[in-house]
Amino acid sequence: MPVESHGDVELSEPSTNARSRTLNQFLAGVELKAFKIAQAALRHEDDALDAVQDAMLQLARAYADKPAEEWKPLFYRILENRIRDMQRRRTVRGRVIAWLPFRGDDEDDEPDPIAQAPSNDPSPVKKLELAEAMGALEKALEALPRRQQQVFLLRTLEGLDVAETAVAMGCSEGSVKTHYFRALQALREQLGEAYV
Amino acid sequence: MSAQGEQLTDFERRSREVLEESVLRIDGRVRSRLNQARQAAVEAASTGRRPFYWRFATMVPTAAAAAAALVVVMFIFHHRGPQVDPPLANVESPRDLDLLADGEGLDLVQDGDGSGSFYEWAADQSEANGGNETDT
Numbered sequence: 001m002p003v004e005s006h007g008d009v010e011l012s013e014p015s016t017n018a019r020s021r022t023l024n025q026f027l028a029g030v031e032l033k034a035f036k037i038a039q040a041a042l043r044h045e046d047d048a049l050d051a052v053q054d055a056m057l058q059l060a061r062a063y064a065d066k067p068a069e070e071w072k073p074l075f076y077r078i079l080e081n082r083i084r085d086m087q088r089r090r091t092v093r094g095r096v097i098a099w100l101p102f103r104g105d106d107e108d109d110e111p112d113p114i115a116q117a118p119s120n121d122p123s124p125v126k127k128l129e130l131a132e133a134m135g136a137l138e139k140a141l142e143a144l145p146r147r148q149q150q151v152f153l154l155r156t157l158e159g160l161d162v163a164e165t166a167v168a169m170g171c172s173e174g175s176v177k178t179h180y181f182r183a184l185q186a187l188r189e190q191l192g193e194a195y196v
Numbered sequence: 197m198s199a200q201g202e203q204l205t206d207f208e209r210r211s212r213e214v215l216e217e218s219v220l221r222i223d224g225r226v227r228s229r230l231n232q233a234r235q236a237a238v239e240a241a242s243t244g245r246r247p248f249y250w251r252f253a254t255m256v257p258t259a260a261a262a263a264a265a266l267v268v269v270m271f272i273f274h275h276r277g278p279q280v281d282p283p284l285a286n287v288e289s290p291r292d293l294d295l296l297a298d299g300e301g302l303d304l305v306q307d308g309d310g311s312g313s314f315y316e317w318a319a320d321q322s323e324a325n326g327g328n329e330t331d332t
Contacts, residue, residue, distance in 0.1 A: 016242060024238045031230040032219045049226065053233035060241035133214045156208060157215040188207055195210060 023064055026071050027056055030158070034079055037153045040141050041083045042090075051086055055079040076154060076168035133195060140190040147171075148183035155180055 031052060038048035055078040063074050141149050147169070154160045154168055155176075165180075166173045204212070 020238050020242050023241055024234060027234040027237060031234060032222055032227070035222065035226060035230060036215065036219055045226065049229050049233070052230065053236075056233050056237035057240055060237035064241035130214060130217045133210070134218045137211060137214050138218070152211075153215070156211050157219070184205075184207065187211070195207070 019064065022068055023060060023071075026068060026075075027059075030072065030075060031056070033158050034075070036157060037076075037150070038079060038083055040138070040149060040153060041146065042086060043142070047086055047090075051079060051082045054082045058082075072158075073160065073164040073167035076158070076160070077170060080150065080168060080170070136191055136195060137187075140187050143190065144183055144186055147179050148186065151176055151179040152183040152187070 034052045034055065035048055038051040039045060042048050042051065055075055058078050059071065059075045063071065066074065141152070144152065150169060151165060154165045155162075160168060162173045162176050165176045169176065169179075
């Protein structure tokens, strides 16, 4: 049976087990990048994890029967909707909490020993250089409007093309190009030539 | 065409490098949770992908009970057989019923010696007397 390749996913074998394997492979390929995108939007690790988890479940329940090549834009569309819901809920919660007389410390602030363990170990110089660039880029991304941030991450990190990004963002391809152009312009201004 | 295949500027290439590095540095706790979430999603996909009629699975016990009741009712009606009349069904009137209930009255109707009943004898006598009266 011919195997059609699409990104990280091999599309073949119609059986359920093969479908589960393909889905697992697809999710494994997008989960880390999806987490970074959710984290950039929500600025909270656990919220980002929840958003990615919900998006995974919804994709699996509602769209697992769709052709695998459609999964990526669909997954990011679901993730974006979930992020938006969480941001709305957070806004409401923030308004309610602002009225409360006392707010306890967030227990999640405690350092987690597992979380401290880095998964990779590049050379110290490279590590430092990348850490500085990463900090600067993340700070610049935080300052971007949500749509520009989203289009930049989907295009640059996830590698979606214009059409896929348009599906993921629920807008026209023209809007994708406009948002992306503005995002690049804003980031260049903020990060300067030294970044490159 | 994927964005990965497009001509990237130095700025975009550098940004991609930095972002990919930041992905690689995601810690073990997050990776573990994402892995669990993925397993749950794959499990949900394999258990959730059922034929459309599976939605009616909850109605199966009720439907089975109703069908069984229907079969029982049809079986009862079908195998009921010809109606057997009760022993007293041929009794035509209450007067006959009284006669049957009365032991002596029954003796008058059914004479044990086979010579006919008292009523038959009385009827014959009456006809004979009547015939004589008209003749005279």
